[in-house]
Amino acid sequence: MTWRRFGVLAVGGGLVAGTAALGGDAASAAGWEMLERFDHRSAARVLRDGTSREAQLGHALAELNSPPHTPRRVAEAEERLRALAGAIPADLVAHAARYHLAMVALWHREPRDVETGLRELRAVAATAEAGVFAQLAFVHAAVLDASAPGLSPAQRAERVPSVEAVGAAVPDPRWRRAAHIAFAELGARWEISPAVVFDHLWAARKLGLAAVPQGANTRYQLARFAEEIGPPERAVALYREFLAAYPRDVRGFDVRRRLARLGAAADPEGEG
Amino acid sequence: MKASRDADETPAAAERWRLQPWMGAVLVLVLLFGWAFQRQRAVVRDDGGEGRPVVTIGHWQQQTGTVAGLDAVIAAYREIRPEVIVRQIVVPDRIYQTWLRTQLVGGTAPQIVEVHGGHRQGETVPRYLLALDRWLVVPNPYNAGTPLEGVPWRDTFLDGVSSGYEAALAGHYVWPWAFFTLRLYVNVDLWRAAFGEEPTPEDFEGFLARCVRFREWAHERGLQVQPMASSLYQTHITLDRIGRGVTQALLQANDPVRTLRFNSVTHGGLLLRGRWTMDDPVFQVVERAYLDTTAQLAPGWPQMSREDAMFQFLSGRALTFITGSWEARSLARQASFPVMVLPLLEVSPESPRFRGMQLAPVAEVGDEFTVGFALRRDAPHLDETVDFMRFLFSVPGMELFSPRSGWVSPLATGDPPAELAPFAPVREGLPPGFITRNFGPNSTRLYDAMIYRLAEGEAGGFTQTIARDLPGAVAADQRNFRRHRIAALRRNEVALTARLLGPARIDEVSEGSREAVLVDPLGALFGSQLRQTIEVRWIDEGLQIAAEAER
16 A cells, blocks of 8 residues: 555544534434423434444433433443433532432432432532532432421421531532522422521522512512511511512412501502 | 227226216315415425425414404504514314314424414424523514513513413423413393392302292293303312312412412322321312302203304303403303303302311412413524514514503513403412312313212212322322323433534523523423422322322
8 A cells, every 4th residue: 555545544534433423413412402392302312323422311211211211221321420420520410420320329219219319419519629510419419318208397407508618619600599598499389487488589580580480479578588587677678679579470469468557558659 | 009909898888987976076175285384385395396494383263353453463563574474274173183183293284383281282282392591581573562561571571471481391381372261251130130130240149049930930921041051061160169268278278388389299299198188078068169150050051062152142042151361262262142251250268168278369370271372393483483473472463462462461561451351360369279170181081970969959979989099090190190200300311411412502591681581491491300300209199198098
């Protein structure tokens, strides 16, 4: 073989490989888009031949969620995720895989294995390099821990992280806001303490509530808990905030009655 | 060769090959089927054969006014976008659910389909429908020059599209088309004849007393007329309204999350924890109110259909008819007597037997009888489809649709016109409480099976039987909810990762951007995951407590 022929072959081979890789990337991108819109079966088909670690992760998740949901399918997906999670040094895909190992234990295994799920989540949360997955894992683990069945109110209260602890572990405001609202929901549902619920709702409010779906519920809860813990002036301000943000909400009549009981008008200018 | 084969054929074989009349019929049927199939594909997928995009809307509203209203909007839109063809397909409501399912699975559904709550259960929404959030957060250009100019489209709707929100998916999937309200329709001629006066709104007790007087009046004259047009459906909607009013205080006493809204997971869980029981005196009061109401119905009401009730009223054999505002135009058109629309019989908070239970008039939430439009996930001509919906749900669009259909506009454009004012939702009141039918399919089945006991007219039978079986039915419902939540958790975790690692990777919210202020899809999805995790744990604990109590 002459150098010239070798060169031609090398360039041709490179072009073919490049095209295949580009095609692979495109397929991988299409596969992730399918996963985003819950089309797991098609995603599994598209991602099957992907060679990148992202594609392998996507394929494992697609297979895991494709019907029928059988123990064998779960075990196979778990094996693939474990292989991806074991990469050294760990990259983002490895952290994501480990995060999903927790999800497999929590939501896919029969019976559900909360202990293993919690252990995996705590491991991801403790790894700063896991970035976004560390934040998600911290919140998820705390929610699972504090919502465990059968706890006394005192035990549960101890397990709900403080506003400061959430702030330190979850720097991204998107996840932090969702976390505060979840801890408030948890505290309210199990009647831990109105002050704890209020603190988390107040922290969420500081991050902005306009983008929160069903934000009317959050604002209404905030004002109700403010009324319970006082001072009344803050509750009045928050009730008025609710009326301004959601003037047509079905709870408007209730809020106006509460304002009247607090000796305040719905409209501050009406105070005269 | 052919001739010899012909010659070899027996007479029977020749008979078999002779053209039979039925073959022609089959051929015509096959051709018709092929034509219909092609036409359907053309309507849904292609460009109308004229190089123009076609937008198709499928719905089950057969009322003339509704169809005419949509036609008027379509005609006006044609003036603005002549290149777009918009068509509506009206499918009878009896087959709509099956039709919708088949069309969605087959990929031949119209781009826009009408849906109600029942259609949104299971996998339909995540699998076949597209989230609308990206369009809802920006202003609707067709509202330019109106009071809603510059307002994000979501906030131009009366309910902020909350009725179209899918909590499990953290997205809005349905444009609310109409908020229906229940009203009391009165045969004015019959009322005048019986009472010598014009109909006026009355509370529950006053209405029942009037029903008794009406019966006496009819009996004296040997007339076969009833105070209320009766059917199982009419009984359900009437009793639901009464029961949910009388349980307002019960809801307020059992509202740990302080939302003042009933939630089947939360309140079912509270029942399993023994926080409220059927021993609460309110349930005896509710049963008494039910018995008093059903005593005024025509005998045999459990076997009667909605159509029977409608016929009773239209043929002048019933003084009143309780139904939704969706029937208003049909009733007015078909009745040979004047029809007056009155507020639904409302329990007075001052009434001695309901004092402390019903706290205020029932605010009409509007989401119980809401229908809306959803967007097919893989809809062709997406831009044109959404643009038409922008026009339909704009101030000019609704000014065309609302008067023709007789439906109150879903937009926040102030008070409805005078002729629609009786149908506007009541806002000066408290949210409704709950009845034992509201906890899921199993508790609904239990209630529905027991409602016949009310026809026996004896106190105790209805409530006692429900009290005995309700915890088991609610536990079964809670297990169902848990299964659905876990399915959503599995699905959403993957979607969340896809958004974090996939090609459309969203690394950071650009703080201060319009989108960051108005929509936070990742945060919403994560929030939904956390809420569902909490609900699963809440259900786990409730079921454990119920199982221990059983032991």
